[in-house]
Amino acid sequence: MKKIVLISCVSKKGNNKTRAKNLYKSPLFIKSLAYGQKLNPDKIYILSALHHLLDLDTEIEPYNLTLNKMTKSEKENWGKKVIEQLQQVSDIKKDTFIVLAGQNYLTPIQNSLTNIETPLNRKKIGERLQYLTNQLK
Numbered sequence: 619m620k621k622i623v624l625i626s627c628v629s630k631k632g633n634n635k636t637r638a639k640n641l642y643k644s645p646l647f648i649k650s651l652a653y654g655q656k657l658n659p660d661k662i663y664i665l666s667a668l669h670h671l672l673d674l675d676t677e678i679e680p681y682n683l684t685l686n687k688m689t690k691s692e693k694e695n696w697g698k699k700v701i702e703q704l705q706q707v708s709d710i711k712k713d714t715f716i717v718l719a720g721q722n723y724l725t726p727i728q729n730s731l732t733n734i735e736t737p738l739n740r741k742k743i744g745e746r747l748q749y750l751t752n753q754l755k
Contacts, residue, residue, distance in 0.1 A: 619712050622704075623654035623662040624727075626719035627672075631680045638664050639674035646743060649750035650718040656754065657716060661707070665723045670696065671703035685722040697726020704731075720746075 630644040639651060642664070654662045664672040667683040685693055704710055704727075714733040717724050721740070728734055738746045
């Protein structure tokens with residue numbers, strides 16, 4: 619059984635093509651990644667509005683897309699694609715998924731994952747940052 623961390627993408631990005639883990643520049647992403655690494659998971663992926671499930675080392679161009687502006691149907695389709703990709707790299711029924719993401723990124727996938735932890739669930743951005751800062755001490 620694997621432990622997999624899923625981190626949502628953020629709007630603040632660099633300007634050049636780079637590895638996904640280096641593209642996102644917000645304090646929320648940086649702290650989420652550091653916390654995810656502290657958990658010693660088998661794998662960390664980014665939940666990307668454009669790329670769906672994104673490996674940290676995949677080189678990508680900057681983009682401007684968010685689930686926050688998608689319709690319910692678009693979010694559901696996004697979630698189905700993420701689950702399809704997760705099924706290729708994990709056992710969605712047996713592996714544990716720690717989702718460090720807001721409700722828009724969590725809702726479309728949570729019912730498909732059996733073992734899920736959501737430490738940031740229902741927290742506002744400031745509360746997420748405070749939680750992550752405390753966990754990293």
